[in-house]
Amino acid sequence: MAEEEQDLELDLEEGGEEGDAGTGGSKKLIIIIAAAVLLIGGGAAAYFLMGDDSPSTSDEEVVGDEVEAEVPKGPAIYVGVPNAITANLPGKRKSRTVQIKMSFLVRSSDAQMAIKQHMPQLKNDVLMLVSQKNADDLRLPEGRQKLQQEALVTVQKTLTDLVGKPTVEKVLFVSFVMQ
Numbered sequence: 001m002a003e004e005e006q007d008l009e010l011d012l013e014e015g016g017e018e019g020d021a022g023t024g025g026s027k028k029l030i031i032i033i034a035a036a037v038l039l040i041g042g043g044a045a046a047y048f049l050m051g052d053d054s055p056s057t058s059d060e061e062v063v064g065d066e067v068e069a070e071v072p073k074g075p076a077i078y079v080g081v082p083n084a085i086t087a088n089l090p091g092k093r094k095s096r097t098v099q100i101k102m103s104f105l106v107r108s109s110d111a112q113m114a115i116k117q118h119m120p121q122l123k124n125d126v127l128m129l130v131s132q133k134n135a136d137d138l139r140l141p142e143g144r145q146k147l148q149q150e151a152l153v154t155v156q157k158t159l160t161d162l163v164g165k166p167t168v169e170k171v172l173f174v175s176f177v178m179q
Contacts, residue, residue: 074107079115084175085127091135098130098138101175104155104168111167118162125158126151138178148173 081102089096104122106112115122129150137143148171156166 077106077109077112078172079104079106079112080174081119081123081126085123085130087127087131089131089133089135089138089178096135097179098133098135099175099177100130100173102126102151103172103174105170105172106167107169108167114159114163114167118159121162122155122158125154129154135178144173144176 081104084099084101086097086099089098104115106115130147133143133147138147152168152171155168155171159165159167
């Protein structure tokens with residue numbers, strides 16, 4: 001009988017140690033991995049959420065124009081071009097007529113008044129630009145976008161010559177009809 005008790009004790013001790021080592025070790029490993037993942041995730045979240053968004057002094061020294069671009073802009077003011085610009089455009093098969101209604105985006109009342117004052121010159125310059133185009137090019141959206149960018153450059157150049165600064169931020173085509 002004493003022998004049986006010893007065997008039972010030995011079996012319990014051996015089985016208890018194996019069971020604890022197998023499940024306890026894997027539980028500890030899972031807890032360690034979960035803690036590591038949480039720490040890494042928390043560190044990454046802190047990095048992205050608490051990162052410094054302000055520009056460094058070296059960024060401000062690079063170009064003065066970039067610093068001016070960061071100044072808050074005023075409210076958008078849209079200045080409509082009275083009457084549409086109409087032009088006859090040559091094409092491969094036949095000539096077409098294009099009619100464009102435009103507006104200019106500015107950010108100050110001074111710019112708005114300068115646009116209104118020099119509207120005849122601005123319309124003339126845009127009309128000259130449009131009349132040099134090919135109807136086949138303007139049928140595609142890319143052609144119209146390119147014309148819009150060229151019109152912006154033309155208007156800004158004209159205003160820089162007339163008032164000393166470009167003042168127009170964007171040229172908007174309100175209506176574009178080609179027949």
